[in-house]
Amino acid sequence: xxxxxxxxKSYGNHENxxxxxxxxxxxxxxxxxxxxxxxxxxxxxxxxxVISGLERPDSGSVxxxxxxxxxxxxxxxxxxxxxxxxxxxxxxxxxxxxxxxKNVRMGADLADNSDYREIIKAVGLEExxxxxxxxxxxxxxxxxxxxxxxxxxxxxxxxxxxTGALDELTGRQVLDYICGLQKKSKFTVVMxxxxxxxxxxxxxxxxxxxxxxLQVYTNETQKSAYEIGW
Amino acid sequence: MVVGIKxxxxxxxxxxxxxxxxxxxxxxxxxxxxxxxxxxxxPPGQAMIFYDAQVSTAKVVCFVTGGCxxxxxxxxxxxxxxxxxxxxxxxxxxxKALGYSNLKIAKNFWVFGTGVFTGAAAGFSGAFLLMPKFYxxxxxxxxxxxxxxxxxxxxxxxxxxxxxxxxxxLAIFYAFLKLKRPxxxxxxxDLQNSAKIKKQKEDKEGAFIDGLKRNTLRTKxxxxxxxxxxxxxxxAMTQMAASMKELxxxxxxxxxxxxxxxxxxxxxxxxxxxxxxxxxLFCKN
Numbered sequence: 001x002x003x004x005x006x007x008x009k010s011y012g013n014h015e016n017x018x019x020x021x022x023x024x025x026x027x028x029x030x031x032x033x034x035x036x037x038x039x040x041x042x043x044x045x046x047x048x049x050v051i052s053g054l055e056r057p058d059s060g061s062v063x064x065x066x067x068x069x070x071x072x073x074x075x076x077x078x079x080x081x082x083x084x085x086x087x088x089x090x091x092x093x094x095x096x097x098x099x100x101x102k103n104v105r106m107g108a109d110l111a112d113n114s115d116y117r118e119i120i121k122a123v124g125l126e127e128x129x130x131x132x133x134x135x136x137x138x139x140x141x142x143x144x145x146x147x148x149x150x151x152x153x154x155x156x157x158x159x160x161x162x163t164g165a166l167d168e169l170t171g172r173q174v175l176d177y178i179c180g181l182q183k184k185s186k187f188t189v190v191m192x193x194x195x196x197x198x199x200x201x202x203x204x205x206x207x208x209x210x211x212x213x214l215q216v217y218t219n220e221t222q223k224s225a226y227e228i229g230w
Numbered sequence: 231m232v233v234g235i236k237x238x239x240x241x242x243x244x245x246x247x248x249x250x251x252x253x254x255x256x257x258x259x260x261x262x263x264x265x266x267x268x269x270x271x272x273p274p275g276q277a278m279i280f281y282d283a284q285v286s287t288a289k290v291v292c293f294v295t296g297g298c299x300x301x302x303x304x305x306x307x308x309x310x311x312x313x314x315x316x317x318x319x320x321x322x323x324x325x326k327a328l329g330y331s332n333l334k335i336a337k338n339f340w341v342f343g344t345g346v347f348t349g350a351a352a353g354f355s356g357a358f359l360l361m362p363k364f365y366x367x368x369x370x371x372x373x374x375x376x377x378x379x380x381x382x383x384x385x386x387x388x389x390x391x392x393x394x395x396x397x398x399x400l401a402i403f404y405a406f407l408k409l410k411r412p413x414x415x416x417x418x419x420d421l422q423n424s425a426k427i428k429k430q431k432e433d434k435e436g437a438f439i440d441g442l443k444r445n446t447l448r449t450k451x452x453x454x455x456x457x458x459x460x461x462x463x464x465x466a467m468t469q470m471a472a473s474m475k476e477l478x479x480x481x482x483x484x485x486x487x488x489x490x491x492x493x494x495x496x497x498x499x500x501x502x503x504x505x506x507x508x509x510x511l512f513c514k515n
């Protein structure tokens with residue numbers, strides 16, 4: 001269970017201070033598929049960064065099974081990210097001078113996972129395992145990013161606009177794959193998007209605007225990646 | 231990992247400077263150890279005065295040349311590491327986001343010690359190739375008894391092994407300090423650099439050259455310091471070379487002058503490539 005309690009976050013200093021998050025509270029259950037929905041500038045990516053341990057809030061707490069990660073030292077926070085969370089970004093953030101296999105292995109080594117080749121096979125990139133990111137399409141790069149995140153065996157997977165740089169077909173394929181994995185492995189998924197259609201795939205939707213939570217609701221049925229609009 | 235041997239190959243500047251430093255220091259200190267062994271055979275009078283002069287010269291040249299070039303190398307190493315981290319921010323940020331600790335990432339910077347080893351080994355070997363001619367020139371007039379060349383293991387340990395180990399440790403330590411930044415600062419330049427970019431845009435409203443000058447000085451303080459220090463070393467070496475030519479031998483004078491020129495050229499090359507990269511970034515923004 002992830003408990004988020006009144007977190008605030010600002011950027012800039014003195015006269016140019018701008019408050020991005022304005023006292024947000026929420027709860028995310030284990031194994032839940034949560035979408036954080038909001039327009040550009042609503043603070044959803046900052047919210048994701050704070051609850052995943054990439055950034056520290058100015059105030060408030062973020063607790064994972066009762067453990068407040070905002071109070072952890074830098075070392076402990078790094079260890080938390082290593083053991084508990086996985087990330088998939090819109091820009092993929094692959095290591096450009098490493099092959100597909102080595103990129104996935106960078107994640108697998110953190111979890112002493114020797115089955116990383118199986119994960120590369122599962123994302124359909126077995127034949128391209130010796131290629132470099134620059135030689136892959138956007139969809140393939142995103143799949144490498146997914147494989148690297150999953151190779152860490154995370155308890156929570158955070159995704160920041162994972163289909164933002166992809167075309168419709170590839171985007172649906174990526175979302176379908178993530179959903180399938182989530183149902184199979186039962187890890188928690190927290191995805192940020194501005195696309196209301198994608199929110200229909202989630203169990204819980206947290207709607208944000210101007211740094212505040214407007215609404216939290218549950219979808220009665222979760223649509224598949226090929227049933228949603230785009 | 232992100233840091234590899236190919237990155238250490240870019241430390242050619244440090245290798246060259248370390249090579250020059252070890253070459254000079256090895257020659258003079260080896261001579262110092264060997265000449266001390268014939269001290270008892272030196273007759274009193276003019277020969278002893280000449281002997282004392284040779285011993286003092288060996289120590290002073292070694293300390294001055296070695297000291298200047300060592301400090302230059304350390305500053306250069308820090309500069310290269312900082313430059314490397316700045317140009318590979320995203321990759322290092324990815325590693326941190328994944329969960330790699332600062333120490334685990336910093337440990338890979340040991341490879342920068344291999345550049346030092348290459349230069350030191352080359353300098354040490356080169357010194358022994360030049361040693362016979364050097365000894366001959368130092369005792370050209372035959373005032374002192376014949377001085378035999380001996381290999382001193384302590385010099386190899388202090389001038390090759392020790393600098394390699396020290397520079398590797400320094401590289402790890404400095405990288406560890408520089409990696410102590412928030413993950414998102416490394417991953418995404420936008421937030422932290424927005425203030426800098428805003429200032430750069432304000433500069434663009436003025437003359438381009440003025441903006442470029444201010445930008446270069448503002449963002450390259452380490453480089454500016456390095457150039458000033460290297461210029462100081464070059465001046466000192468040239469001055470010493472002129473004195474050596476008159477008071478010692480022409481060969482030493484030429485060697486010291488060559489080292490000064492190599493130091494100046496290496497610094498100029500480093501400065502030009504860094505400034506050009508900065509110009510490209512300035513124009514892009």
